Amino acid sequence: RKEVEQDPGPFNVPEGATVAFNCTYSNSASQSFFWYRQDCRKEPKLLMSVYSSGNEDGRFTAQLNRASQYISLLIRDSKLSDSATYLCVVNRYYGGSQGNLIFGKGTKLSVKP
Amino acid sequence: DADVTQTPRNRITKTGKRIMLECSQTKGHDRMYWYRQDPGLGLRLIYYSFDVKDINKGEISDGYSVSRQAQAKFSLSLESAIPNQTALYFCATTDLTGELFFGEGSRLTVL
Numbered sequence: 001r002k003e004v005e006q007d008p009g010p011f012n013v014p015e016g017a018t019v020a021f022n023c024t025y026s027n028s029a030s031q032s033f034f035w036y037r038q039d040c041r042k043e044p045k046l047l048m049s050v051y052s053s054g055n056e057d058g059r060f061t062a063q064l065n066r067a068s069q070y071i072s073l074l075i076r077d078s079k080l081s082d083s084a085t086y087l088c089v090v091n092r093y094y095g096g097s098q099g100n101l102i103f104g105k106g107t108k109l110s111v112k113p
Numbered sequence: 114d115a116d117v118t119q120t121p122r123n124r125i126t127k128t129g130k131r132i133m134l135e136c137s138q139t140k141g142h143d144r145m146y147w148y149r150q151d152p153g154l155g156l157r158l159i160y161y162s163f164d165v166k167d168i169n170k171g172e173i174s175d176g177y178s179v180s181r182q183a184q185a186k187f188s189l190s191l192e193s194a195i196p197n198q199t200a201l202y203f204c205a206t207t208d209l210t211g212e213l214f215f216g217e218g219s220r221l222t223v224l
Contacts, residue, residue, distance in 0.1 A: 091211030
C-alpha cells in the first residue's frame, strides 16, 4: 500500500458543480497536510494547508480526519479555471528515501462549460 | 523575482553529456529538494538536503548527484545523461511546517 493515496480521477464535472477529493495516508506519524494545485507543465502551488479543525478559503474547504487518516478537499461552484491536477502532500517530519514530504499522484479535475 | 529560481528552464542535450541544473532560493530555508516529474508518475524525489552539510538520496537517485554550495543553492548533476532522464525537474524548498515553494521547473530532453 502506498503511503499516500488519492482518488485516481479524472473528475469531469460541469461548471457550478460541487466536487470532493479524498486522500488517505498510512503513516500515523504524519504531522502536517497540504493540498497543492498543479496546472499542466507548471510547478505545483499551495492551495491550502489542512488543519484538524478544518479550514475554508472561499469555495474551497479542506478537512483532516486523523482517526481515519484521510484528508479531503471540497470545491463548491466549480469554475472552468479550477481545471487542474490536485496533489495531496503529507509531511512526516523525518526523512528516508522518500524524504519527509510524501506526495499523492494527483487527481485531475476537468470542469466543462 | 521568484523565491525559487531554476536554470536552465529548458535544455536539449545528447546522450553521454554532463548536465547541471541549478537552483537558488531567497526564502532563507534550510531544506531543499530535487524532484522529477514524468507523465502519469507524479513527483518523485531525487535528492534532498536538510542543511548545507546534509545530503540524502531520494527514491530515484541513481544517475544523479547533487551539491549544496550554500544555504541558498542546490544543484543537480547528470554525469552522463541518458534518454530516460528526459523529464521535467523541479527544485523546491520548505521550512519546518512543510509548505513547499517550487521553482518553475527545468525541462530536460536527452536525445
